[in-house]
Amino acid sequence: MRFTTLLNFLPDHGCSICLNEITKTQVPRFIQYLLGSLKQKSRSANRKISSLKSFTKYCLKEHYHANDFTHGIESPKTDDKLPVYMTLKDLKQLFGYLERS
Template sequence: MQLHAAIDEFVLYIEIEKNYSVNTVTSYEKSFTKYCLIERYLANDFTHGIESPKTDDKLPVYMTLTDLKQLFDYLERAQSRFSMRNELMFKLLATTGIRRSELVSLTWGQVDLVNETIRIDGKGKKERILPLHPHLIPLLASYKASLRSYQIYPSEPVFLNKNRKALDPRGLHVIFKDVLKKAGLPPTRFTLHHLRHTFATLMLQQNKENVDLRTVQNL
């Protein structure tokens, strides 16, 4: 394993597996770098000058399984014009690790219902193929069937706002806060980023024997 990959895996282990704060992760990274300098694996200390970021201790790193179940229970019971869309969006965020920006820019050409995957063009044009949870397949198929034929062309966005235009990150944020409130969860406590962390944390907690950190990081 190359050094940078080893460092990435080490930091991911501390942050997710041990559920430590960002400040603690930064401290471990600096200590690990010093060790690499002593052992002459590195010529320079690339962490020099890096300050520990400020964090809000009031915010949790991720939603618990109980929180997630409460959210999903509401989404599955909701009866509104956008209930199916909302259920699909937030279940995708919680079960695939997709970013908010990637979700709102998702097109039907990136969705493969046959192979049960979605293709993501992430940061730096790096492509990822994400597996879809089996429970999401019928929901995704039903949602697609509810749209008009011109709305499901490969270049068309998967998620639309009330004006039938592509949903934007700000709109997604507003919808998430409203859904949290209606689900009986505190809207000031959770963010969309926490939902993404929930995916990684629960994946490791539930599958410690079968899922390694590199797999989670790649997803």
């Protein structure tokens, strides 16, 4: 993930871009910003959230910062698309063929 979206969001909303100053309350606001203002699909937002969580875990492991501001943050639910097997027109053609056979 390119963090430019997050780095643009934070100062635009009166927040610091310093890792140690990012709080847990800013992450849900960022998610709302992705889904609302930027009109991103929930799958795209989930990918960004996942990368942010991975980045945060890496920074904790390497001691770049001390607080996990993504802990407990849940990703937005995605719409599971049902597969479309056949259209009504296709079904009519199939049954018509079967009746003739």
